[in-house]
Amino acid sequence: AIIADVISSSSEVKNNAEHLSQLAINLMNRSRQQSDGINGVASALEELSVSVSEISEATGKSSAHAKNAMDVVDTGAQSMDKSTQATQKVAQVVQDAKQNIEELNRAVVKISNVTRTITEIAEKTNLLALNAAIEAARAGESGRGFAVVADEVRSLAQRSHEATVEIDDVLGKIQSGVQEAVTSMQVSVDVTEHSVSTANNLTEKLEEILHGVSAINSRTQSISATTLQQTESVNHVLSSIQAINARAKEAASATENSQHSSEEMLVSLHELVEKLSRFKV
Structure with missing residues (x-):
């Protein structure tokens, strides 16, 4: 009876060992599947880390380019502002010159009016001198001296008239030139x-x-900082996954060793049951 009980117990132990061995095999297979899955996740995370790093590098370069563009535009704006100020000064100078020329034109007009008055006086003086010469001729010998004076006055009046004609001619040319200058200055002012x-x-x-470029630069810097943080986060997760993968491999290895031990124990139990079954009292 004792041997029968031992054989029965040994059979149960063998059955349990077989079940344990099967569980160990299943666990080993699952551990391998988990390890393969973790390896896939780790590979994907590595690729993601590389991609995020490339994005971070690209946004960093974009930020640098945006900063350079902003510097160029800022320099251009400063140069344009200086150019505008210089152009405004030129416009003021041209406007002042136009006003001066207009004042000169008004002065020429006044001089022309004066010469016109002188011409009228000379013509009247010439007429009076002519009348005086006629009266002196009528007076005969007694009017000879007066006639000489009248001739001299008429000569001076004639010379004054000729001078005023020349002055009018010069003033006309000046007025024409001034008018052209005023017109040209007005065009310059308009331009x-x-x-x-x-x-x-x-x-x-x-x-x-x-x-706009400044806003783009700020946005790019923000994106660059964000992607850098994402890179660090991905790398941290990747490190954790790699650590989990290492533990999973260790667990799979331990499970495989346990399965081998179970198989060895199962073989020993099988031999024990066979030997006990041959034993007879």
């Missing part, structure tokens, strides 16, 4: 004012571009 307006508009556009 410089248009240039100032255009430069101001361009300066405003450059400032808008500068603000």
Whole structure:
């Protein structure tokens, strides 16, 4: 009876050992599957880490390019502002010159009026001298001296008239030149004012571009910082996954060793049961 009980117990132990061995095999297979899955996740995370690093590097370069563009636009805006100020000064100088020429034109007009008055006086003087000469001729010998004076006065009046004619001619040329200069100055004023307006508009556009590039630069820097943080997070997760993978491999190895031990124990129990079954009292 004792041997029968031992054989029965040994059979149960063998059955349990077989079941344990099967469980060990299943656990080993699952451990291998988990290890393979973790390896896949680790590979994917490594690729993700590389991609995020590349994105971070690209955004960093974009930020640098945006900073350079912002510096260029800022320099252009400053240069345009200086150019605008210079153009405004030129416009003011041209405007002042135009006013001076207009004042000169008014002075020439006044001189022309004066010479016109002198011409009228000379003509009247010449007429009076002619009448005086006629009266002196009628007076005969007693009017000879007066006739000489009258001739001299008439000669001076004639010379004054000729001088005023020459002055009028010169003044006419001056007025013509002044008028052309005024017209030219007005064109210059219009051109410089248009240039100032255009430069101001361009300066405003450059400032808008500068603000836009500055916003892009800020956004790019923010993205770069975010991707850098993501890279660190991914690397941290990757390290954790790699550590889990290492433990999973250790567990799989331990399970495999346990399965081998179970198989060895199962073989021993099988031999024991066979030997006990041959034993007879």
